[in-house]
Amino acid sequence: MTQIPQNTTGKKLGLVIDLDICVGCHACAVNCKEWNTSGHSAPLPDTDPFGENADGVWFNRVHTFECGEGADSRTVHFPRSCLHCEEPACVEVCPTGASYKRAEDGIVLVNEDICIGCKLCSWACPYGAREYDGDAGVMKKCTLCIDRIYNENLEEEERVPACVSTCPANARHFGDLGDPSSDVSRMVEDRGGYDLMPELHYQPVNKYLPPRPKSTGYEEDRPRHLKPIEPTSESEEAGGLFRWLDRVMSR
């Protein structure tokens, strides 16, 4: 059923994305595509990949925004994927039950065998997480790498989503956001992790960590210019012979 499951385990698997250290390299998007084109929702189509109208399904896309004005402005790289909301409107609007939220871990998935390709779920998602596969005639979306995170054929440290495993800056973190003692929950607590568009009440599970305040070099409590270092008495004594030579040669 496309009703939202009520008796959940309290487990909310999701991602925490640190906008302070994301360098916008798109490696997460590429590795996501690489894994998922042969994973749970395989294949992810690419039409006209080297032509003028390249198109295709990607579960993860990296936007780059400019924030602020003039000297205070800064560039923020912003990876965007399914947020596995606690109130996923995409699931509620689905007329067939193809879209569903798992009771055991909160992951939002599409059953491609019964999806009719009406696209209404993509209209209901405010974040643009769902992309339609015109070749297969069904909707596709991020699976939180369900075929990695529970995959016992992989080494334990590899059982994380492909985007997390590949991030060279360690800007992406995976864990249980329903458990307040988990690493990801503590990270959200410490850094003031936030929801995207909370005013729309979809209660996303994924959280974003804000960029840290920018250092301008003109903070009140910091010196404007570094002062020359005064020679100390110790350095006078320690370097007696060389100091004398220095004086002689400096004449």
Add this chain to the structure above:
Amino acid sequence: MHPAYSVIIFTTFSGAGYGLLFLMGIFAAGQWIEPDRWFGFTGFFLAFTMVISGLLSSTLHLGHPERAWRALSQWKSSWLSREGVLAVAGFVPFGLFAFGWVIYESHDGAWRLFAMLTILFAAFTVYATSMIYATLRTIRAWFNRHTVRIYLAFAIWTGSVWFNLLAHLFDLHTPGIGMIVVITGVLALWLKRKYWIFLDTSPSWVSPENATGLGDLGPVRLLDAPNTQENYVQQEMGFKIARKHSIKLRRWAFFGYFLIPWLLAVGTVETEPWLKIPAAILAVGFVMAGTLLERWLFFAEAKHTVSLYYGAPDS
């Protein structure tokens, strides 16, 4: 939002078909019309043709039309599913109502009950259609109280223009029909004008600052999109219409959906058949064309929150 022709045709024609069935049900249940066999046959034929062709058209945009029956399963949560269930179930009372009218030429007893059920099913099916749009929080132009009113008003207004044509074709002198044309036309006009004023004056819900959560850093604008060519999300949800065009199209839609058909239908009520029948046919043509344009604008003018991630300044 990308104006999908199959959905525009579906909502316009099924709306008119349900509107016509609704009015036939009202007049039959109230015993305000003689159960004339050929009047009934023509009316049901037109209404069923519009409803069925509309429903078939709506399956054209599906990726898997052969799985469309699955859409009847999630009526507990999905308005699209509810609409499907109502659309299918409605054919039972519609069919029995038509059977009594056309075969037995009767509106009495049980046939009258089916007329009443026809009224309910026609109204609730259009209501369910409108709720598909009115419950999408992502689209400010749809998530408001105007959407349902407009879908209901346009269904009964377009249905009444068809009903007016039928009345003239079968030379029925029922003053009620003329009154309904006058009232429902003005109602559709008034509600649509209120909607457009709302759309132009209500504030945008969310901004790129809300969408990214980066508002504390100052104004947020897109520097680099994730992709160089438009992706599915941009094609489907990022459709834009220039404001100057939308003003012009709103004016054309006003002439088409209201002014011309209203004047044609109202102005020729008490004239000779050689004048009022062609006028009623023209009125039907204009009201359908105007409503198709109105529905096209309903999509084209709607902005989706996802466009904020792709450089739109508001939503």
